Amino acid sequence: MFNLFKNEENKEPKDLKEVLRQFEELKKKVEKISQSSKSSVQKIGMIRYNPFSDVGGDQSFSVALLDGENNGIVITSLFSRDGNRVYGKLIKNSNSEYSLSKEEKQAIEKAKNE
Secondary structure, rough: OOOOOOOOOOOOOOOHHHHHHHHHHHHHHHHHHHHHHHHOEEEEEEEEEOOOOOOOOOOOOEEEEOOOOOOOOEEEEEOOEEEEEEEEEEEOOOEEEOOOOHHHHHHHHHHHHH
């Protein structure tokens, strides 16, 4: 059972002042969790496509993994008959210092709008 108003000794709060103190402690914990979760992956966008005319199917893809502030990575896998190439680019504020393909931009936009 979740005991919101239990104190360290596992007893009910004795007065309103103690309840308010416990609310303040709870508020601080929630703020800390909220701040730490901003840097975790919260948004995912994936695009499958066929960049080469000699390969059938949408076997290539770009996937964007973004946090709450649109920072993260985009990973692209390009499949061809000769092999598979994988690229990773860091994303900061929805952009990269490296040039982004049309599909990578679409994956980022899709993640931002999810």
